[in-house]
Amino acid sequence: MAERSTNQADEAAHGASRAGEPFWKGRRLDELNPAEWEALCDGCGRCCLNKLEDWDTGEIVWTSLACTLLDGESCRCSDYDNRFATVPDCLQLTAELVPTLSWLPPTCAYRLVAEGRDLYWWHPLVSGDPETVHAAGISVRGQTFPEDGIPLEDYENFLADWPGENPMDEKVRVGFIE
Template sequence: MGRAPAPKEQKTAATPFWRQKSLEEMNKTEWESLCDGCGRCCLVKLEDEDTGEIHFTEIACRLFDAGACRCADYANRRRRVRDCIKLTPETARGLSWLPPSCAYRLVSEGRDLYWWHPLVSGSTETVHEAGASARGKVVALETEIALNDYPHHIVKWPGKLPPRVKKPARRAKGAD
């Protein structure tokens, strides 16, 4: 949580903003564009009361649009879903359950984005083509399954990288 922002690269016109700026320095448009649309953060998570360990499920928030892999009411999500977390630079550094492919997590750790990220690939479909999204993996919305049945839907894939994916390298200071 106390991790310092990544060192800034030497700025050039060709250097993408996420390599030039810390999370705090990004404007609203840049910040929002970091979301790759994977939908993993919209999955219901369960916390083990004894260990504090977080477990992902294959159950999504009631506002999740499974086809688009996005929130169906993003502007009003926090009013409609009591435990929806607003991601900030501080929370991006402190939420241990953010998926390893999450751009907010990667940038906060001084790492680059994966090839499938829309800011890199130029397409919103590559996150799905890479198998990095929740598309086709959600079995139900939280309102469709009894709370007692949630533990039967714990899955490991949201906390892992898709198979055969090269991890993004740490950026060298001054590198493009």
């Protein structure tokens, strides 16, 4: 997740791609400059939730336990520049790594761009407002617990499906007569 200045985000948002479109529509991840890369993070915080992997099957499951550095209100890293020193297993997303991470949330802008898809309406680069990711119910705001003090063997008590789901997918309505 990226902590960035407003100027960087504004610069990146107005950076045009090949056809005058927003930068994320006309370029691959490996063609983005650092400001564009950082601006692509929507600030949802989902990637900063702890995940468990089944050693036998390789299946990855989500928990509602947040990284010690995740600010639960802003859904941003509280020490972005020094995160690797504090959290050694924090992962640096790269253009090469993104397509290999099956656990990236389905709404993740890095994933969407890598798949050649557009950003959702609530993404701050589209809406122009960093609060829309929260208002749309995409972010982890109000849905997590701090990992601090929770023994690893208790993580299974915090399993959650919602971080890996896409609330933008159309849901089948049950119990309604059309």
